[in-house]
Amino acid sequence: MIFKELEELGILGINNRVGRYILRHNKREYYPLVDDKVLTAKRAAAWGIAMPENYLVIENYGSLKNLHLKINDYDSFVIKPANGSQGNGIIVIKEIVREYVEGKPERILFRRSNDKLMDIEEVKHHISGILSGLYSLSGQSDTAIIQAKIDKHPIFDNYSFGGIPDIRVIVFEGYPVMSMVRLPTKSSDGRANLHQGAIGAGLNLSNGWVNNAVIRNQVIETHPDTGHQILGLKLPFWTEILELAARCYDMVGLGYLGADIVLTPDQGPILLELNARPGLAIQIANLAGLVPRLEKIRKDAPKDLLSSQRVEFSMKHF
Amino acid sequence: MRKLIIFITALLILTPLGMLVYKSQVLDLSLIPQMVDDVWNVHMSMKPKGDLTAFSFPIPKSGPGIKVSDEKVRSKDFLVFMDANSDSKLATWSSKEFIKRRVSFSARIDLKPLMYKNIPKDFTESYPKGLEVYLEVPKLLPEDVAAIELLEGAILEGTEDKTSLVRKIYYYVEEEIQRNTAIKTIHETLNSGKGSPLIKAKLFNIMARRKGVPSRIVVMVRMPDSKQQKEKTKLRFTFANEVFLSNRWVPIDTNRGYFAERPDNFMVVHRNYEEVEKIISKKAVSYSIQAERARINRYNKAEFKKAVLKTDSIFSRFSLYRLPLPLQTMFTTILLIPVGTLVLCLARNIIGIPTFGMFTPILLTLFFKETSFGFGLLFFMVVVLIGIGQRYVLDKFYLLAVPRMSIILTFVIMLMIVYSLTAADLTSISQKHLAFFPIVIVTTNIERLSIMLTEEGLLNTLKTLVGTLVIAILGFSLYSIPELEMFMFTNPELLFTIVGLLILIGKYKGYRLSEFIRFRDLVRQKKKLAGESK
Numbered sequence: 001m002i003f004k005e006l007e008e009l010g011i012l013g014i015n016n017r018v019g020r021y022i023l024r025h026n027k028r029e030y031y032p033l034v035d036d037k038v039l040t041a042k043r044a045a046a047w048g049i050a051m052p053e054n055y056l057v058i059e060n061y062g063s064l065k066n067l068h069l070k071i072n073d074y075d076s077f078v079i080k081p082a083n084g085s086q087g088n089g090i091i092v093i094k095e096i097v098r099e100y101v102e103g104k105p106e107r108i109l110f111r112r113s114n115d116k117l118m119d120i121e122e123v124k125h126h127i128s129g130i131l132s133g134l135y136s137l138s139g140q141s142d143t144a145i146i147q148a149k150i151d152k153h154p155i156f157d158n159y160s161f162g163g164i165p166d167i168r169v170i171v172f173e174g175y176p177v178m179s180m181v182r183l184p185t186k187s188s189d190g191r192a193n194l195h196q197g198a199i200g201a202g203l204n205l206s207n208g209w210v211n212n213a214v215i216r217n218q219v220i221e222t223h224p225d226t227g228h229q230i231l232g233l234k235l236p237f238w239t240e241i242l243e244l245a246a247r248c249y250d251m252v253g254l255g256y257l258g259a260d261i262v263l264t265p266d267q268g269p270i271l272l273e274l275n276a277r278p279g280l281a282i283q284i285a286n287l288a289g290l291v292p293r294l295e296k297i298r299k300d301a302p303k304d305l306l307s308s309q310r311v312e313f314s315m316k317h318f
Numbered sequence: 319m320r321k322l323i324i325f326i327t328a329l330l331i332l333t334p335l336g337m338l339v340y341k342s343q344v345l346d347l348s349l350i351p352q353m354v355d356d357v358w359n360v361h362m363s364m365k366p367k368g369d370l371t372a373f374s375f376p377i378p379k380s381g382p383g384i385k386v387s388d389e390k391v392r393s394k395d396f397l398v399f400m401d402a403n404s405d406s407k408l409a410t411w412s413s414k415e416f417i418k419r420r421v422s423f424s425a426r427i428d429l430k431p432l433m434y435k436n437i438p439k440d441f442t443e444s445y446p447k448g449l450e451v452y453l454e455v456p457k458l459l460p461e462d463v464a465a466i467e468l469l470e471g472a473i474l475e476g477t478e479d480k481t482s483l484v485r486k487i488y489y490y491v492e493e494e495i496q497r498n499t500a501i502k503t504i505h506e507t508l509n510s511g512k513g514s515p516l517i518k519a520k521l522f523n524i525m526a527r528r529k530g531v532p533s534r535i536v537v538m539v540r541m542p543d544s545k546q547q548k549e550k551t552k553l554r555f556t557f558a559n560e561v562f563l564s565n566r567w568v569p570i571d572t573n574r575g576y577f578a579e580r581p582d583n584f585m586v587v588h589r590n591y592e593e594v595e596k597i598i599s600k601k602a603v604s605y606s607i608q609a610e611r612a613r614i615n616r617y618n619k620a621e622f623k624k625a626v627l628k629t630d631s632i633f634s635r636f637s638l639y640r641l642p643l644p645l646q647t648m649f650t651t652i653l654l655i656p657v658g659t660l661v662l663c664l665a666r667n668i669i670g671i672p673t674f675g676m677f678t679p680i681l682l683t684l685f686f687k688e689t690s691f692g693f694g695l696l697f698f699m700v701v702v703l704i705g706i707g708q709r710y711v712l713d714k715f716y717l718l719a720v721p722r723m724s725i726i727l728t729f730v731i732m733l734m735i736v737y738s739l740t741a742a743d744l745t746s747i748s749q750k751h752l753a754f755f756p757i758v759i760v761t762t763n764i765e766r767l768s769i770m771l772t773e774e775g776l777l778n779t780l781k782t783l784v785g786t787l788v789i790a791i792l793g794f795s796l797y798s799i800p801e802l803e804m805f806m807f808t809n810p811e812l813l814f815t816i817v818g819l820l821i822l823i824g825k826y827k828g829y830r831l832s833e834f835i836r837f838r839d840l841v842r843q844k845k846k847l848a849g850e851s852k
Contacts (some may be wrong), residue, residue: 003829005841013829015667020827088769132720134769195774217839284840287847 010289012280017256021294025173025255026276033252034274037082038143040252047251049244050270052078052262056146061131064124068108071096071146078150079123081130082143085275087193089135091126092149092163093118113163113190150270153263155236158228159183162190167203167235167261167269169245170278170290175301176242176314177293179203180285181210181235186225194281199223201230202286205318208238212287219287239311241269246307246314248274293318323825330818334811337633341809345629350804351622358429358541359612360585363422364605372412374597375605376537376588377423379407382567383580385428392422405567405589408597426612427585429541432569434578439479440564445532449562452532452590455524458504465508466525480531484561484570487529491522491572515573519557519591522572532562535591536569537598541583541609553607555598557591558584585609617804619646638807646807651687651797653806656816658683658793663823665792670832671785672778675763679786681756683793688756691794695787697737701757702783704729705764706771723765730761 006013012021033039044051055077056070063070071077075096081089092113099107110118118126127144129135136142156165163184170178180202184190187197194200199220201213210233213220222229235241245259248271258278261269283289301313341347366373379402380386391398396411411421445453458466473490477483498512507513507521519535526533539553558571558580567589569580580586588594596602623639638649658680665671673679686694708726717725771779796802806812 002834006829006833006837009837009841009844011829011833011837011840013827013833014670015830016827019825134765195778214839217836219839219843280836284837287840287843 006289010291010293011283012290012294014280016291017280018277021172021256022277026257027253030253031276034254034257034276035083036143037080037084037145037273040271040274041145043251044271047247049247049251050267052150052270052272053148054145055148057082058127058131058144058146061128064127067124067127068120074148076149078147079127079130080145080147081135082145083136083140084130084142085135086195087191089126089130090191091118091123092190093123094149150262150272151265153236153265155233155263156183158226159223159230159233161186161188161223161225163192164262166192166272167241167263168278168282169242169259169261170282171245171249171257171259172294172297173255173301174246174249174305174307175297175310176205176245177297177318178282178286178288178290179205179242179245180282181233183213183223183230185215185223187215194279194285199230200281200285201233202282202288203235205242206315208235208241209233210235212285214284217284235263237263237268239315242311242314243307244269244271246310250307323821327818327821330814330821334809334813334815337811338809341633345631345633347625347629347633348622350801350808351617351619356611358427358585358609359424360427360607360609361422361424362605362607363420364603365420366417366603367601369416371414371416372410373417373421373603374401374408374410375421375423375603376594376598377407377409378425378427378585378587379405381405381586381589383430383432383582384586385430386425387428388424388426390424395419396421406593407588408594427609429582429585431582432580434566434568437481437568437578438564440481441479442564445562449532452534452562453527453530455527458524462505462508466528470525470528474529480529481563483529484526484531484563484568485577487522487525488570488572488577491518491525492575492577495521495572497573516557516591518572519559522559522570526559526561534560534567534589536560536586537588537591537594538584538586539607539609541585544611547610550608553609555587555607560589617800622808636810638810649810650803650807651684653810653813654796654803655680655684656813657796657802657806660816660819660823661792661796662789663820665785665789667823667826668830670830671789672782673786673789674767674782678760678763679789680793681760682786682790683797685756685760686790686794687797691791697733697757698760698787700733701730701761701764702767704733705761706768709768709772723762726764727758727761730758 033043038054038057041051041054055074058064076094078093079089079091084090093110094113095111097109097111097117099109108120110120110123112118130142130144133141150164152160152164159165160183165181165183167179167181169176180200182192182194183199183201184192185198189196192198194216197215199213199215201210203209204211210230213230215224221231241261241263244261248259249255249257252274254274254276256276256278258275260272260275262272263269280290296317300317301310305313338349342349360378362375362377364373364375377389377391377400378384378386391409391411396413396417398409398411401408401410409423411417469490473486474483477486494511495507495518496512497515497518498510499514501507501510501512502514502517504517504521504524507517513521516535523533523535536558537555538558540556542551542553556573558569558573558576560567560569562568568578570577571580571584588598598605619639623637626637626639627634638646641649662673662677662679666673682694682698685698689697704726708722708729712722712725767779767783770782
């Protein structure tokens with residue numbers, strides 16, 4: 001059987017993920033809580049889970065009219081679809097260039113994270129694309145969020161090109177089971193998206209050390225753009241990161257969950273978004289299969305523990 | 319729960335199979351209707367030589383081994399009347415002016431092989447009046463008569479019954495007279511032992527009649543083989559005989575060696591050459607005959623319907639054969655869609671081929687089916703290009719997504735109009751009013767393609783595009799198996815089996831074949847690490 005090796009390593013395949021874990025442990029009714037980032041933010045606020053501030057939630061085309069006035073107070077922001085997936089439709093504006101003629105604002109330009117400039121019409125166009133459902137999971141009309149841009153934590157200065165790295169934690173029945181940090185590269189256009197060539201660096205769950213790193217499927221040791229050794233990078237706030245992820249289970253009630261967490265320079269770890277169908281590439285980043293860990297939780301993990309106790313269990317066993 | 323699922327699945331899969339067994343064993347129905355023999359579309363066109371206001375030509379008539387239907391005689395400028403006796407038929411075109419244009423006849427002809435085994439000995443002495451004409455021996459030169467008498471003495475001596483006589487004459491003419499199209503008189507043939515097909519038929523005719531066996535020369539056409547059909551080869555008249563033995567006309571062909579047999583690639587046009595000799599001679603007429611196999615109505619649905627209704631079982635009540643024909647045609651196509659989804663599910667969930675949208679491949683399959691594969695593929699590619707290209711053009715206009723999609727859709731429809739107006743051959747699409755509907759739906763997925771292109775790069779997009787096409791082609795190939803179409807149409811209860819199989823695929827939790835490739839590097843790395851640590 002050609003799949004024998006995959007089985008021995010405990011690799012989780014798509015069919016198994018959907019059939020045995022997602023369908024059984026994720027109740028459909030809770031999906032909107034993670035699929036709609038506006039709902040996630042509301043729920044998170046109630047639970048005291050830190051997320052980036054939503055400056056504006058745009059629900060209809062009418063509110064695009066005075067967009068330039070509404071964003072007057074901000075110097076940077078991120079535009080994202082409330083129901084997007086895989087980072088699609090997200091635009092990061094790292095600087096707003098306002099040109100004044102005789103003291104009056106004449107023209108506003110937006111500098112994206114990849115240094116391309118957009119004018120207000122292009123921004124509005126992008127937002128209206130989001131509203132009409134271009135990037136939403138179901139293709140139905142959507143809401144656009146204008147969100148505070150997160151700054152990069154200094155620890156990533158040598159490990160990231162362009163955008164902000166994010167930390168993905170797979171949480172099963174409230175227990176963190178596997179984690180990786182996604183480091184943007186030049187070829188991923190500064191995005192933390194593995195499809196586009198970002199680095200996936202597997203993290204040792206017990207201490208937050210990077211124990212392996214891949215680009216697409218290739219194992220690497222140094223960051224291709226900065227040349228820095230990736231193995232040996234240790235994430236700060238590790239326990240806090242895992243606890244944040246574990247609490248997300250209590251918050252949305254999904255048994256099989258991917259929590260995307262970013263490290264801010266000032267607030268520590270905050271939740272960026274949740275995912276009810278987290279991908280399987282994390283196994284390649286960790287050079288490890290998910291199945292043994294998931295089964296360990298299913299068989300041995302006690303129920304009704306506090307999030308901190310669950311994190312303790314995970315750090316001990318994985 | 320698990321047991322319940324297994325039970326339901328087994329029930330779904332096995333019940334229809336049981337029904338099939340019941341239908342074939344107990345009700346004695348075949349599982350698909352019998353094939354109907356292919357028929358021929360025959361087209362003849364003639365023009366008389368010389369100034370004539372009326373002109374006749376033999377046309378095929380139904381009889382043993384031949385069934386003529388859908389006769390069409392072009393008659394706009396002519397008065398046409400038919401003159402038929404029990405064996406043959408003449409069409410006569412007449413006009414007030416000289417006939418200067420070609421006249422034509424076309425019909426659908428169903429040919430069946432004829433074969434008479436064990437013809438009994440025939441000692442008939444006298445024949446009805448109508449047959450006397452077939453006993454008249456044509457006038458011959460005295461020396462030819464002498465030569466024939468000599469022959470008869472040599473080969474027929476002592477033979478009494480007419481069946482045996484005919485057989486001996488047949489063997490002689492068939493084997494001893496070599497085919498030579500240059501030799502065109504009885505006299506030459508008797509001297510040289512060679513003769514054209516017509517002369518061989520004439521010689522046989524004379525010898526049979528001299529022995530009191532009613533005999534005639536039939537005018538026929540050998541149907542073209544598939545290569546000739548492709549090349550639209552013009553067919554010529556050729557000749558054989560029929561003799562009246564034990565009360566029926568028995569075919570004899572001394573040229574191609576058939577005794578009491580006529581294969582189904584010969585179409586008889588007239589059964590008495592002597593009557594039409596002048597009419598069909600090269601001096602009188604220029605004619606052209608073409609024939610093509612028509613594969614219409616390959617299955618004898620009508621007969622099958624009767625058989626189903628006769629069983630008076632639950633199957634006859636729920637048979638799709640009860641539906642009016644257009645609906646039947648529709649369901650023949652539609653019933654393969656679930657089979658297609660089976661292919662789709664296998665490809666996606668077991669193999670792991672990526673596709674655009676869930677049912678785009680199926681819609682493409684239908685599009686291919688309704689138009690043609692080559693055209694469908696081309697059209698799809700053009701739609702894809704429009705979908706990608708519009709982003710570069712329409713992006714500058716800052717249009718909202720829905721109107722933008724609608725514009726692409728409108729473009730695609732314009733494209734169809736342009737195609738329809740310029741295409742030379744519309745037969746492939748004109749009769750199928752919904753042919754383009756699937757592509758219209760597919761178009762709505764094209765926007766996702768262009769997003770994918772920007773978000774996930776060219777390689778992933780191409781993979782998905784190719785995956786979609788591969789599944790569409792697999793689905794399309796199902797339609798090239800007419801038996802499968804017929805099988806599903808005849809036994810629609812198999813849909814339950816498909817549902818059962820879909821449940822099985824739905825419960826499959828193993829790896830996809832594509833994951834073998836996806837995690838290949840992981841396995842390799844893991845092995846390497848294991849090797850190092852040892």
